[in-house]
Amino acid sequence: MNPTPTQATPPGKGLVDQLIGAWPVMVLAHNEERHIEACLDSIFAADPDRRFEVYVMANGCTDRTEAIVSNYGRKRPEVHLVSIQMGDKCNAWNVFIHETIKASCPGRDIYFFMDGDATAEAGAFKAMSLGLDRVPHANAAAAVPLTGRNAARDREAMVQEHALVANLYALRGSFVDRLQVQGVRVPLKLEGDDGMIGAFVKWDLAPTTNGTDDKRIVVCPDAGFRFESFKPTRLSDWKVYWKRAVRYGRRNYEFRLLGPLIETQGMGAVPRDVQDIYRQAEGLTLRWQGPYTLTNWVALRQMRRIGRQRST
Numbered sequence: 001m002n003p004t005p006t007q008a009t010p011p012g013k014g015l016v017d018q019l020i021g022a023w024p025v026m027v028l029a030h031n032e033e034r035h036i037e038a039c040l041d042s043i044f045a046a047d048p049d050r051r052f053e054v055y056v057m058a059n060g061c062t063d064r065t066e067a068i069v070s071n072y073g074r075k076r077p078e079v080h081l082v083s084i085q086m087g088d089k090c091n092a093w094n095v096f097i098h099e100t101i102k103a104s105c106p107g108r109d110i111y112f113f114m115d116g117d118a119t120a121e122a123g124a125f126k127a128m129s130l131g132l133d134r135v136p137h138a139n140a141a142a143a144v145p146l147t148g149r150n151a152a153r154d155r156e157a158m159v160q161e162h163a164l165v166a167n168l169y170a171l172r173g174s175f176v177d178r179l180q181v182q183g184v185r186v187p188l189k190l191e192g193d194d195g196m197i198g199a200f201v202k203w204d205l206a207p208t209t210n211g212t213d214d215k216r217i218v219v220c221p222d223a224g225f226r227f228e229s230f231k232p233t234r235l236s237d238w239k240v241y242w243k244r245a246v247r248y249g250r251r252n253y254e255f256r257l258l259g260p261l262i263e264t265q266g267m268g269a270v271p272r273d274v275q276d277i278y279r280q281a282e283g284l285t286l287r288w289q290g291p292y293t294l295t296n297w298v299a300l301r302q303m304r305r306i307g308r309q310r311s312t
Contacts, residue, residue, distance in 0.1 A: 022051035024105040026096045029116030033064040042119035047126045054079045060087020090186040090193050109173045118167040121224035128170040131220040139175040139201040139216045143168035143223035162214035166194035168225040187274040191251035208266045249299030278307035
């Protein structure tokens, strides 16, 4: 796979020696000035008997996120700002896996991943670590949502489907090592980054020979996270909800294209940029899905337009 071009400022390594044994946490942040401090506070409060080293992957931020993280790091030197010019969460994840870890926290038994607009509940990190200890077969441990309109239903679905979501999860260190050795990257601009990472885990990085093994993900009901829920009375939330619904539609179509491609051709078929396969969106069909049919139509129209532009 081709390497992803990045512009990142690596964290200082002055504390690396004394932080060996600390749990590394990657936090994805794009314009999270409202949430990032609460996110960082929750990490240290969740398991106060553990040491952490936190890497905030600030990607394409145009607000005060980077300044807030820098100030926070003066109080807690375990918090490192990684400044990335490109505003893309998938690229930021790739930078952490292939650059930040190698430079600052290589060879750990476990790595944690978190969204900058989420907060971790008490005991969340320890519960995921214990989950991986209990299930040596698993490559990943997933935390569950405690907020949201359908939190209980979402938790049940995660347990049944052995799913992980980007808000909070963990990867076994040996699996991360193999991601690095094989040069595995999440495609740029992909909407369903957590779905793609979950697929990597369940395939054990060998889809053509292993198929899908749900037990590679252990869901940990004792590991919880929270996020700010949708408020129907807030107009701005409706705008966010519309954009999110369109993105979810695009995510569904992207996986209808990516899944068969990778399952038949292997990890080498993962595109550098997901829009490289948008030309194939002409063959996708719009299906009735109630009120989401409209947002799916918008998503499919966007993909086809981008695909045609890339063909010229």
